Amino acid sequence: MACLLFAIAFSVLAQTPAEEHYRSGVRLLRQKEMTAAERELREAARLAPAAPLVWLALAQVELAKGQLDEGLKSAARAEALAPQEANVRRALGMFHRMAARGQAPGRAVELLQKSIGYSPEVREGYLELAQLLLDHRTFEPASMVLSQATARFPADPEILRFLGLAQYGAGEHLKALDTFLRVAAMDADNDASYASLETLLPMADAARLVQIEKLLAGFVARKPGSPLGYFLLARVVTAPGEAERLLREAVKREPGFWPAWFELHRPLSERGEVKDALAALNRAVALNESYAPAHYALAQVHGRLGDRDAAMRHRRRHHELVTKEREAADARRAAAPLLPYKIDGER
Numbered sequence: 001m002a003c004l005l006f007a008i009a010f011s012v013l014a015q016t017p018a019e020e021h022y023r024s025g026v027r028l029l030r031q032k033e034m035t036a037a038e039r040e041l042r043e044a045a046r047l048a049p050a051a052p053l054v055w056l057a058l059a060q061v062e063l064a065k066g067q068l069d070e071g072l073k074s075a076a077r078a079e080a081l082a083p084q085e086a087n088v089r090r091a092l093g094m095f096h097r098m099a100a101r102g103q104a105p106g107r108a109v110e111l112l113q114k115s116i117g118y119s120p121e122v123r124e125g126y127l128e129l130a131q132l133l134l135d136h137r138t139f140e141p142a143s144m145v146l147s148q149a150t151a152r153f154p155a156d157p158e159i160l161r162f163l164g165l166a167q168y169g170a171g172e173h174l175k176a177l178d179t180f181l182r183v184a185a186m187d188a189d190n191d192a193s194y195a196s197l198e199t200l201l202p203m204a205d206a207a208r209l210v211q212i213e214k215l216l217a218g219f220v221a222r223k224p225g226s227p228l229g230y231f232l233l234a235r236v237v238t239a240p241g242e243a244e245r246l247l248r249e250a251v252k253r254e255p256g257f258w259p260a261w262f263e264l265h266r267p268l269s270e271r272g273e274v275k276d277a278l279a280a281l282n283r284a285v286a287l288n289e290s291y292a293p294a295h296y297a298l299a300q301v302h303g304r305l306g307d308r309d310a311a312m313r314h315r316r317r318h319h320e321l322v323t324k325e326r327e328a329a330d331a332r333r334a335a336a337p338l339l340p341y342k343i344d345g346e347r
Contacts, residue, residue, distance in 0.1 A: 018048035026057055029064075037061050052078040052088050056095065063099055071099065093119025097128060108132055109339050116145075123153055130162050133339060139169035141341035157187040164196055173203050181208075184215055191228050194219060198259075201235050209236050227254040234263060243267060258287035262294050265301070274304050292321035 025040035041058045048054055059074035075095050082088040096115035100108040112129035119125065126149035133142035146163035153159050164179035177200040180193075187193040197212070204212060213236050220229035227250040234246035244267040250260035261284040268277040278301045284294045295318040302311035 016048055016051075018044040018051065018054065021047065022051070022054055022057070025054075025061075029057060029061055032064070034061050034064050038065070050081055052081040052085065053091075055081070056088065056091050059095055060098070063095070068099060068103070071095070089118045090122070093117075093122055093125060097122075097125055100128065100132075105132060105136060105336075105339050109341060113342070116148075120148075120152065123149065123156065123159065126159065127162065130166065133341065134162070134165060134169065136336045136339045137169060137333065138339045138341060139166050141339075142166035143170055143172070144341075155186065157183050157190075157193065160186070161192075161196065168196075168200070173200060176200060177204060177208065181211065181215065184219075188215075188219065189222055191223075191226055194228055194232055197232060198235070201232070204236070212236050225253055227251070227257040227260060231257065231260045231263065234260075241267075256287055258284045258291070261287065262291065262297070265297060269301065274301055277301055278305070290321055292318050292325065295321065 021040045021044035025037045025044060028034075028037035028040060038058070038061045041054060041061060044051070044054045045058060055074045055078035059071040059078065062068075062071035062074060075092055078088060079092055093115045096111045096118065100111035100115065103111065109129065109132060112125060112132065115122075115125040116129065126145055130142045130145050130149070133139070133145065143163065143166040146159060146166055149156075149159045150163055160179055160183045164176045164183065167173075167176035167179060177197070180196045180200065184193045184197065194216070201212070213233065216229055216233040216236065219226075220233055223229060230246045230250035230253065234243040234250070237243055237246065244264065247260045247264045247267075250257055251264070254260075261280050265277040265280040265284070268274075268280060278298070281294055281298050281301060284291065285298065288294070295314040299311045299314040299318060302308075302314060
Protein backbone atom coordinates (compact mmCIF):
# COMPACT_ATOMS: atom_id res chain seq x y z
CA MET A 1 0.00 0.00 0.00
CA ALA A 2 2.89 2.37 0.74
CA CYS A 3 4.08 1.93 -2.85
CA LEU A 4 0.66 2.87 -4.18
CA LEU A 5 0.54 5.95 -1.96
CA PHE A 6 4.00 7.02 -3.02
CA ALA A 7 3.31 6.46 -6.72
CA ILE A 8 0.31 8.78 -6.80
CA ALA A 9 1.57 11.32 -4.30
CA PHE A 10 2.65 13.99 -6.72
CA SER A 11 -0.76 14.42 -8.37
CA VAL A 12 -2.14 15.45 -4.97
CA LEU A 13 0.66 17.12 -3.06
CA ALA A 14 3.16 18.37 -5.64
CA GLN A 15 4.24 21.98 -5.20
CA THR A 16 2.80 22.21 -1.66
CA PRO A 17 4.69 22.70 1.60
CA ALA A 18 3.33 19.35 2.80
CA GLU A 19 5.01 17.38 0.00
CA GLU A 20 8.38 16.82 1.68
CA HIS A 21 6.78 15.73 4.94
CA TYR A 22 4.52 13.31 3.05
CA ARG A 23 7.36 11.85 0.98
CA SER A 24 9.50 11.49 4.09
CA GLY A 25 6.65 9.88 6.01
CA VAL A 26 5.95 7.31 3.29
CA ARG A 27 9.67 6.52 2.99
CA LEU A 28 9.90 5.96 6.74
CA LEU A 29 6.74 3.85 6.61
CA ARG A 30 8.37 1.60 4.01
CA GLN A 31 11.42 1.34 6.27
CA LYS A 32 9.12 0.41 9.19
CA GLU A 33 10.25 3.40 11.27
CA MET A 34 6.75 4.06 12.50
CA THR A 35 7.32 6.69 15.16
CA ALA A 36 9.24 8.93 12.79
CA ALA A 37 6.79 8.20 9.98
CA GLU A 38 3.86 9.24 12.16
CA ARG A 39 5.58 12.48 13.10
CA GLU A 40 6.18 13.38 9.46
CA LEU A 41 2.69 12.42 8.32
CA ARG A 42 0.96 14.32 11.11
CA GLU A 43 2.85 17.42 10.05
CA ALA A 44 1.80 16.80 6.45
CA ALA A 45 -1.80 16.43 7.63
CA ARG A 46 -1.56 19.69 9.55
CA LEU A 47 -0.28 21.49 6.46
CA ALA A 48 -2.60 19.77 3.96
CA PRO A 49 -5.68 18.52 5.85
CA ALA A 50 -7.65 18.12 2.61
CA ALA A 51 -5.17 15.63 1.05
CA PRO A 52 -6.69 12.13 1.29
CA LEU A 53 -3.43 10.30 0.65
CA VAL A 54 -1.88 11.84 3.75
CA TRP A 55 -4.70 10.43 5.86
CA LEU A 56 -4.37 7.03 4.16
CA ALA A 57 -0.66 6.90 4.92
CA LEU A 58 -1.34 7.94 8.50
CA ALA A 59 -3.99 5.22 8.76
CA GLN A 60 -1.43 2.64 7.70
CA VAL A 61 1.05 3.86 10.33
CA GLU A 62 -1.62 3.69 13.01
CA LEU A 63 -2.53 0.17 11.92
CA ALA A 64 1.12 -0.91 12.06
CA LYS A 65 1.30 0.47 15.62
CA GLY A 66 -1.75 -1.60 16.64
CA GLN A 67 -4.09 1.39 16.76
CA LEU A 68 -6.87 -0.04 14.60
CA ASP A 69 -9.67 2.30 15.65
CA GLU A 70 -7.49 5.36 15.06
CA GLY A 71 -6.47 3.95 11.69
CA LEU A 72 -10.08 3.42 10.71
CA LYS A 73 -10.87 7.02 11.62
CA SER A 74 -8.02 8.29 9.46
CA ALA A 75 -9.13 6.03 6.60
CA ALA A 76 -12.71 7.32 6.94
CA ARG A 77 -11.42 10.88 6.75
CA ALA A 78 -9.57 10.04 3.52
CA GLU A 79 -12.76 8.59 2.05
CA ALA A 80 -14.78 11.65 3.04
CA LEU A 81 -12.29 13.86 1.19
CA ALA A 82 -12.39 11.81 -2.05
CA PRO A 83 -15.36 9.42 -1.97
CA GLN A 84 -15.29 8.67 -5.71
CA GLU A 85 -11.54 8.82 -6.40
CA ALA A 86 -10.54 5.43 -7.84
CA ASN A 87 -7.00 5.43 -6.45
CA VAL A 88 -8.23 6.38 -2.99
CA ARG A 89 -10.88 3.68 -3.00
CA ARG A 90 -8.36 1.08 -4.13
CA ALA A 91 -6.02 2.13 -1.33
CA LEU A 92 -8.91 1.96 1.14
CA GLY A 93 -9.63 -1.57 -0.02
CA MET A 94 -6.01 -2.55 0.53
CA PHE A 95 -6.00 -0.88 3.96
CA HIS A 96 -9.10 -2.73 5.14
CA ARG A 97 -7.75 -6.04 3.85
CA MET A 98 -4.50 -5.46 5.77
CA ALA A 99 -6.47 -4.38 8.84
CA ALA A 100 -8.43 -7.65 8.82
CA ARG A 101 -5.30 -9.72 9.39
CA GLY A 102 -4.79 -10.57 13.02
CA GLN A 103 -8.20 -9.29 14.10
CA ALA A 104 -10.88 -11.31 15.83
CA PRO A 105 -12.84 -13.25 13.17
CA GLY A 106 -16.02 -11.21 13.45
CA ARG A 107 -14.13 -7.94 13.09
CA ALA A 108 -12.09 -9.40 10.23
CA VAL A 109 -15.31 -10.27 8.35
CA GLU A 110 -16.50 -6.67 8.73
CA LEU A 111 -13.20 -5.26 7.48
CA LEU A 112 -12.97 -7.64 4.53
CA GLN A 113 -16.53 -6.80 3.49
CA LYS A 114 -15.54 -3.15 3.45
CA SER A 115 -12.41 -4.01 1.49
CA ILE A 116 -14.51 -5.62 -1.24
CA GLY A 117 -16.86 -2.65 -1.26
CA TYR A 118 -13.97 -0.27 -1.85
CA SER A 119 -12.11 -2.35 -4.44
CA PRO A 120 -14.41 -5.01 -5.95
CA GLU A 121 -11.97 -5.51 -8.81
CA VAL A 122 -9.39 -7.12 -6.46
CA ARG A 123 -9.89 -10.90 -6.24
CA GLU A 124 -7.85 -11.33 -3.05
CA GLY A 125 -10.52 -9.60 -0.96
CA TYR A 126 -13.13 -12.17 -1.97
CA LEU A 127 -10.76 -15.09 -1.40
CA GLU A 128 -9.63 -13.93 2.04
CA LEU A 129 -13.20 -13.33 3.19
CA ALA A 130 -14.37 -16.65 1.75
CA GLN A 131 -11.52 -18.55 3.41
CA LEU A 132 -12.37 -17.00 6.77
CA LEU A 133 -16.06 -17.86 6.40
CA LEU A 134 -15.24 -21.42 5.29
CA ASP A 135 -12.89 -21.90 8.23
CA HIS A 136 -15.82 -21.06 10.50
CA ARG A 137 -18.35 -23.19 8.57
CA THR A 138 -20.33 -20.08 7.63
CA PHE A 139 -21.12 -21.66 4.30
CA GLU A 140 -24.09 -19.77 2.88
CA PRO A 141 -22.45 -16.33 3.22
CA ALA A 142 -19.24 -17.81 1.78
CA SER A 143 -21.26 -19.04 -1.20
CA MET A 144 -22.77 -15.56 -1.63
CA VAL A 145 -19.34 -13.89 -1.57
CA LEU A 146 -17.90 -16.39 -4.03
CA SER A 147 -20.87 -16.12 -6.37
CA GLN A 148 -20.19 -12.38 -6.53
CA ALA A 149 -16.53 -13.11 -7.20
CA THR A 150 -17.37 -15.64 -9.92
CA ALA A 151 -19.56 -13.11 -11.69
CA ARG A 152 -16.58 -10.75 -11.79
CA PHE A 153 -13.89 -13.41 -12.39
CA PRO A 154 -15.68 -16.18 -14.34
CA ALA A 155 -12.47 -17.86 -15.53
CA ASP A 156 -10.73 -18.11 -12.14
CA PRO A 157 -10.50 -21.80 -11.10
CA GLU A 158 -9.41 -21.00 -7.54
CA ILE A 159 -12.52 -18.91 -6.89
CA LEU A 160 -14.69 -21.66 -8.41
CA ARG A 161 -12.99 -24.28 -6.25
CA PHE A 162 -13.79 -22.26 -3.14
CA LEU A 163 -17.36 -21.83 -4.36
CA GLY A 164 -17.74 -25.59 -4.71
CA LEU A 165 -16.52 -26.10 -1.14
CA ALA A 166 -18.99 -23.49 0.13
CA GLN A 167 -21.87 -25.09 -1.79
CA TYR A 168 -20.96 -28.52 -0.46
CA GLY A 169 -20.79 -27.21 3.10
CA ALA A 170 -24.19 -25.57 2.66
CA GLY A 171 -25.68 -28.91 1.55
CA GLU A 172 -26.07 -27.87 -2.11
CA HIS A 173 -24.37 -31.02 -3.33
CA LEU A 174 -25.45 -31.02 -6.96
CA LYS A 175 -24.50 -27.36 -7.32
CA ALA A 176 -21.13 -28.20 -5.80
CA LEU A 177 -20.68 -31.10 -8.19
CA ASP A 178 -21.46 -28.89 -11.20
CA THR A 179 -19.04 -26.25 -9.91
CA PHE A 180 -16.23 -28.79 -9.49
CA LEU A 181 -16.94 -30.06 -12.99
CA ARG A 182 -16.52 -26.51 -14.27
CA VAL A 183 -13.19 -26.33 -12.46
CA ALA A 184 -12.05 -29.61 -13.97
CA ALA A 185 -13.05 -28.52 -17.47
CA MET A 186 -11.33 -25.16 -17.00
CA ASP A 187 -8.10 -26.45 -15.41
CA ALA A 188 -8.11 -29.84 -17.05
CA ASP A 189 -4.53 -30.99 -16.39
CA ASN A 190 -4.36 -30.11 -12.70
CA ASP A 191 -4.84 -33.00 -10.26
CA ALA A 192 -6.33 -30.60 -7.71
CA SER A 193 -9.17 -29.83 -10.13
CA TYR A 194 -10.43 -33.41 -9.84
CA ALA A 195 -9.72 -34.28 -6.21
CA SER A 196 -12.89 -32.62 -4.90
CA LEU A 197 -15.10 -34.75 -7.16
CA GLU A 198 -14.62 -37.97 -5.19
CA THR A 199 -17.10 -37.34 -2.36
CA LEU A 200 -19.79 -36.14 -4.77
CA LEU A 201 -19.60 -38.90 -7.40
CA PRO A 202 -22.33 -41.05 -5.76
CA MET A 203 -24.77 -38.14 -6.12
CA ALA A 204 -24.33 -37.76 -9.87
CA ASP A 205 -27.26 -38.69 -12.10
CA ALA A 206 -26.90 -40.55 -15.41
CA ALA A 207 -26.37 -37.43 -17.50
CA ARG A 208 -23.70 -36.10 -15.19
CA LEU A 209 -21.99 -39.50 -15.02
CA VAL A 210 -21.60 -39.50 -18.80
CA GLN A 211 -20.00 -36.05 -18.61
CA ILE A 212 -17.77 -37.10 -15.71
CA GLU A 213 -16.60 -40.30 -17.40
CA LYS A 214 -15.66 -38.39 -20.55
CA LEU A 215 -13.83 -35.76 -18.52
CA LEU A 216 -11.88 -38.33 -16.49
CA ALA A 217 -11.03 -40.44 -19.52
CA GLY A 218 -9.48 -37.36 -21.10
CA PHE A 219 -7.50 -36.67 -17.94
CA VAL A 220 -6.18 -40.25 -17.86
CA ALA A 221 -5.14 -40.02 -21.52
CA ARG A 222 -3.30 -36.74 -20.96
CA LYS A 223 -1.73 -37.68 -17.60
CA PRO A 224 -1.24 -41.46 -17.65
CA GLY A 225 1.26 -41.26 -14.79
CA SER A 226 -1.23 -39.88 -12.26
CA PRO A 227 -3.07 -42.48 -10.13
CA LEU A 228 -5.92 -40.06 -9.42
CA GLY A 229 -7.49 -40.26 -12.87
CA TYR A 230 -7.64 -44.07 -12.84
CA PHE A 231 -9.00 -44.08 -9.29
CA LEU A 232 -11.81 -41.61 -10.01
CA LEU A 233 -12.67 -43.18 -13.34
CA ALA A 234 -13.00 -46.53 -11.57
CA ARG A 235 -15.70 -44.97 -9.41
CA VAL A 236 -17.96 -44.18 -12.37
CA VAL A 237 -17.41 -46.87 -15.02
CA THR A 238 -20.03 -49.60 -15.34
CA ALA A 239 -18.42 -52.11 -17.73
CA PRO A 240 -17.75 -55.46 -15.95
CA GLY A 241 -14.21 -55.70 -14.64
CA GLU A 242 -13.29 -52.20 -15.75
CA ALA A 243 -13.27 -50.69 -12.27
CA GLU A 244 -10.86 -53.33 -11.00
CA ARG A 245 -8.57 -52.86 -14.01
CA LEU A 246 -8.44 -49.10 -13.43
CA LEU A 247 -7.75 -49.49 -9.73
CA ARG A 248 -4.86 -51.84 -10.48
CA GLU A 249 -3.53 -49.27 -12.94
CA ALA A 250 -3.71 -46.65 -10.18
CA VAL A 251 -1.63 -48.69 -7.71
CA LYS A 252 0.75 -49.66 -10.50
CA ARG A 253 1.44 -45.96 -11.09
CA GLU A 254 1.66 -45.17 -7.37
CA PRO A 255 1.92 -48.18 -5.01
CA GLY A 256 1.41 -45.86 -2.04
CA PHE A 257 -1.95 -44.56 -3.29
CA TRP A 258 -3.99 -46.04 -0.46
CA PRO A 259 -7.51 -44.99 -1.66
CA ALA A 260 -7.15 -47.29 -4.66
CA TRP A 261 -6.11 -50.22 -2.45
CA PHE A 262 -9.17 -49.61 -0.31
CA GLU A 263 -11.54 -49.49 -3.30
CA LEU A 264 -9.91 -52.56 -4.81
CA HIS A 265 -11.24 -54.70 -1.97
CA ARG A 266 -14.84 -54.16 -3.19
CA PRO A 267 -14.77 -56.06 -6.51
CA LEU A 268 -12.58 -58.74 -4.95
CA SER A 269 -14.97 -59.20 -2.05
CA GLU A 270 -17.99 -59.27 -4.37
CA ARG A 271 -16.36 -62.07 -6.39
CA GLY A 272 -15.75 -64.06 -3.23
CA GLU A 273 -11.96 -63.59 -3.35
CA VAL A 274 -11.97 -62.76 0.34
CA LYS A 275 -8.28 -63.37 1.01
CA ASP A 276 -7.30 -61.06 -1.86
CA ALA A 277 -9.75 -58.47 -0.52
CA LEU A 278 -8.11 -58.84 2.89
CA ALA A 279 -4.67 -58.27 1.34
CA ALA A 280 -5.87 -55.08 -0.40
CA LEU A 281 -7.36 -53.75 2.83
CA ASN A 282 -4.24 -54.59 4.81
CA ARG A 283 -2.22 -52.64 2.25
CA ALA A 284 -4.57 -49.67 2.59
CA VAL A 285 -4.33 -49.71 6.39
CA ALA A 286 -0.54 -50.06 6.29
CA LEU A 287 -0.47 -46.87 4.22
CA ASN A 288 -3.14 -45.01 6.21
CA GLU A 289 -3.90 -46.64 9.54
CA SER A 290 -6.29 -43.88 10.64
CA TYR A 291 -8.84 -44.39 7.84
CA ALA A 292 -11.85 -45.64 9.80
CA PRO A 293 -13.84 -47.21 6.89
CA ALA A 294 -10.91 -49.53 6.16
CA HIS A 295 -11.09 -50.97 9.68
CA TYR A 296 -14.85 -51.42 9.32
CA ALA A 297 -14.30 -53.31 6.07
CA LEU A 298 -11.54 -55.39 7.67
CA ALA A 299 -13.90 -56.37 10.48
CA GLN A 300 -16.39 -57.61 7.88
CA VAL A 301 -13.77 -59.54 5.89
CA HIS A 302 -12.28 -61.17 8.97
CA GLY A 303 -15.81 -62.10 10.02
CA ARG A 304 -16.33 -63.86 6.68
CA LEU A 305 -13.05 -65.72 7.21
CA GLY A 306 -14.12 -66.79 10.71
CA ASP A 307 -11.42 -64.83 12.53
CA ARG A 308 -13.57 -63.38 15.31
CA ASP A 309 -10.68 -61.92 17.30
CA ALA A 310 -9.36 -59.93 14.33
CA ALA A 311 -12.88 -58.82 13.45
CA MET A 312 -13.43 -57.59 17.00
CA ARG A 313 -10.05 -55.81 17.01
CA HIS A 314 -10.88 -53.86 13.86
CA ARG A 315 -14.39 -53.03 15.06
CA ARG A 316 -12.86 -51.53 18.20
CA ARG A 317 -10.34 -49.58 16.14
CA HIS A 318 -13.11 -48.31 13.85
CA HIS A 319 -15.09 -47.12 16.88
CA GLU A 320 -12.01 -45.41 18.35
CA LEU A 321 -11.29 -43.53 15.12
CA VAL A 322 -14.90 -42.47 14.57
CA THR A 323 -15.15 -41.26 18.17
CA LYS A 324 -11.84 -39.40 17.87
CA GLU A 325 -12.94 -37.69 14.64
CA ARG A 326 -16.30 -36.73 16.18
CA GLU A 327 -14.53 -35.19 19.18
CA ALA A 328 -12.08 -33.36 16.90
CA ALA A 329 -14.98 -32.01 14.83
CA ASP A 330 -16.71 -30.82 18.01
CA ALA A 331 -13.48 -29.11 19.11
CA ARG A 332 -13.11 -27.42 15.72
CA ARG A 333 -16.69 -26.19 15.89
CA ALA A 334 -16.13 -24.82 19.39
CA ALA A 335 -12.90 -23.10 18.36
CA ALA A 336 -14.35 -21.66 15.15
CA PRO A 337 -17.97 -20.60 15.75
CA LEU A 338 -20.21 -19.33 12.98
CA LEU A 339 -19.48 -15.76 11.99
CA PRO A 340 -21.81 -12.77 11.55
CA TYR A 341 -22.27 -11.59 8.00
CA LYS A 342 -24.38 -8.73 6.68
CA ILE A 343 -25.74 -8.93 3.16
CA ASP A 344 -25.66 -5.97 0.80
CA GLY A 345 -28.02 -3.25 1.94
CA GLU A 346 -27.45 -3.94 5.64
CA ARG A 347 -23.99 -2.42 5.86
